[in-house]
Amino acid sequence: MSPDRGGAGLPGLSDLPGLRQGGGDTTGAIVKLAVLAVGGQGGGVLTDWITELAERNGYRAQSTSVAGVAQRTGATIYYVEMLPDTGRDPVFSLSPAAGDVDIVIAAELMEAGRAVLRGFVTPDRTVLIASSHRILAVSEKIVPGDGSRDAAEVLNGAREAAKRLVAFDMERPALAAHSMISASLFGALSGSGVLPFTKENFEEVIRLGGRGTAASLAAFDACHRLAEIGDGAEPQPTALLPKRPSIAGPARLLSQWNELLQWVENLPEPVREMTLAGLRKVVDFQDVAYGFEYLDLVDRAAKMDEGESGWRLSIAAAKHVANAMTYDDVIRVADLKTRRVRDQRIRDELNLTDDALVNVTEFLHPRMREICGTLPWRLGRWIEARRGLFNWLDGKLSKGRLVRSDTLAGYFSLWLLAALRPWRRRLLRHKNEAAHWNAWFDHALLVREEDYALGVEVLECRRLIKGYSDTHDRGLSKFDRVLSALALLQGREDAADWLRRLRETALLDEKGEALEGALKTIRTEVITAD
Numbered sequence: 001m002s003p004d005r006g007g008a009g010l011p012g013l014s015d016l017p018g019l020r021q022g023g024g025d026t027t028g029a030i031v032k033l034a035v036l037a038v039g040g041q042g043g044g045v046l047t048d049w050i051t052e053l054a055e056r057n058g059y060r061a062q063s064t065s066v067a068g069v070a071q072r073t074g075a076t077i078y079y080v081e082m083l084p085d086t087g088r089d090p091v092f093s094l095s096p097a098a099g100d101v102d103i104v105i106a107a108e109l110m111e112a113g114r115a116v117l118r119g120f121v122t123p124d125r126t127v128l129i130a131s132s133h134r135i136l137a138v139s140e141k142i143v144p145g146d147g148s149r150d151a152a153e154v155l156n157g158a159r160e161a162a163k164r165l166v167a168f169d170m171e172r173p174a175l176a177a178h179s180m181i182s183a184s185l186f187g188a189l190s191g192s193g194v195l196p197f198t199k200e201n202f203e204e205v206i207r208l209g210g211r212g213t214a215a216s217l218a219a220f221d222a223c224h225r226l227a228e229i230g231d232g233a234e235p236q237p238t239a240l241l242p243k244r245p246s247i248a249g250p251a252r253l254l255s256q257w258n259e260l261l262q263w264v265e266n267l268p269e270p271v272r273e274m275t276l277a278g279l280r281k282v283v284d285f286q287d288v289a290y291g292f293e294y295l296d297l298v299d300r301a302a303k304m305d306e307g308e309s310g311w312r313l314s315i316a317a318a319k320h321v322a323n324a325m326t327y328d329d330v331i332r333v334a335d336l337k338t339r340r341v342r343d344q345r346i347r348d349e350l351n352l353t354d355d356a357l358v359n360v361t362e363f364l365h366p367r368m369r370e371i372c373g374t375l376p377w378r379l380g381r382w383i384e385a386r387r388g389l390f391n392w393l394d395g396k397l398s399k400g401r402l403v404r405s406d407t408l409a410g411y412f413s414l415w416l417l418a419a420l421r422p423w424r425r426r427l428l429r430h431k432n433e434a435a436h437w438n439a440w441f442d443h444a445l446l447v448r449e450e451d452y453a454l455g456v457e458v459l460e461c462r463r464l465i466k467g468y469s470d471t472h473d474r475g476l477s478k479f480d481r482v483l484s485a486l487a488l489l490q491g492r493e494d495a496a497d498w499l500r501r502l503r504e505t506a507l508l509d510e511k512g513e514a515l516e517g518a519l520k521t522i523r524t525e526v527i528t529a530d
Helices: 043-056 109-117 151-161 171-176 181-192 199-208 213-229 251-265 269-285 288-303 312-325 330-337 340-350 368-373 377-385 387-397 408-418 421-426 428-448 452-464 469-483 495-508 513-529
Strands: 031-037 059-067 076-084 103-106 127-131 164-168 361-364 401-404
Touching: 031 043, 031 109, 043 059, 043 076, 043 181, 043 199, 103 109, 103 181, 109 127, 109 151, 127 151, 127 181, 151 164, 164 181, 164 213, 171 181, 171 213, 181 199, 181 213, 199 213, 251 269, 251 288, 269 288, 269 312, 288 312, 288 428, 312 428, 312 452, 330 368, 330 408, 330 421, 368 377, 368 387, 368 428, 377 387, 377 428, 401 408, 421 428, 428 452, 452 469, 452 495, 469 495, 469 513, 495 513
Parallel strands: 031 103, 103 127, 127 164
Antiparallel strands: 031 076, 059 076, 361 401
16 A cells, blocks of 8 residues: 555645644644554654654654553553644643544554554544564463464454554564664654655654664665555565575584585475474584484485375474474573674664673573483483482572673583583483484374374474473473373374364463363263274
8 A cells, every 4th residue: 555645745644633724723733643662662762753853843742651561561652742833832632542543653563453452543544554573472472382363363453443554574674774673663654654754854863863873774764665665565675684694614514514405405395495494403403413313304204205295294394303302401591591692682682882781690490300401311310210319409409590691600600501512412301302202203103104194293293392391391291191192093084183183272271171171072082982
């Protein structure tokens, strides 16, 4: 949808109250704008920019903010009212009212949906400018499976509710420019043409900030251009996207990596993309030799697969074997926390320069189970087998710890844990995980010999296991309970469908009560059939 440019020589404002003519009452001339943003997105900066923009161009303006709910990670509603300065003191409202907002800017798609639900967006007057990217709410994150809401449904609802919708991914240009999404939103507001100010007016306000001006202007310009195009096809600002770094390293490792890539090329074409993604993941987790172990398992599935079924078995194996082999352990956590890219990500999120000092405090709470998992497997099992010793050590060692990873001592302690990676295969946690995924994978291929679809579903059940500590234990318990139904299901024509239903029930049911009900239903079905 292209921007509306009509009205009294002022772009896009022909239908806004700010251009109503005549009468001494100026309340109808007030332009009302609401910004809905989540913590850390720069909503306050955006509001200040909008207020400064209005005041520098002959308008009187006022901005306020209303704190939101913790479920949205500090969501806040910022509100701006403005009108042309006539020399008289205006009376502005302190907060938006349902059905009385001209422009709504949402820094994330669900914030746009929230604005619609609250009545801020109406089809007779509101222009809705929204980023289509997602930040999951707490209610979405706590679901064991995919708890995310349907983005397409929210987008369609926003389009129906607004007089005009300008929506595309505004986070991508901001990240590519190492800026904040506030600059992207400001650019979309400029490109939409809904306010009577030129692009140069907008850019002048950004330049007043001084720090980070170049990055903000880059994100601003990209989104200005995308908003000018409208919300039809969504072109990506490829010029701003970072290039994938080339792979470098010792000649021996590069030769082995190229051998792995050649192995992937020899797989059926539909399987290669998922396998390559899994290969990168497992090699990053451990080493190149780990990649050979991974491809050996995928190759076993591919040799038992068939093109007529869309290579579903091989693709499921490539995905879920990689996830199984890259389990979360103490070594992995320490490794990720000590990588240089993490420090850069923190600086990018906080919009800090390279010379700025950053204090980072890590909260760690390893249980005795995790501690035993980092020990040589014989020693770890010896301790676990002696419950009295295990419980005594658990009381002494299983305590929350605050570690300053920006200090030499704190960073070095994490680095030592990460340095255990070459010995990971000899540790108890790896022995347990490897035994589990090999048994699961062998069983899936065995089931596939009798029932192809059921074998695929057994592989898909690996989705139930994720995370670490209590989360991992709950997922493992659900995995065992779901696969316990295999003995009852095998031989039935609807076996794969039943196993899929059990898995989906388990993914959406944190406590497992619905899963237990589904298992009882299956037992009843089998008894009735017999």
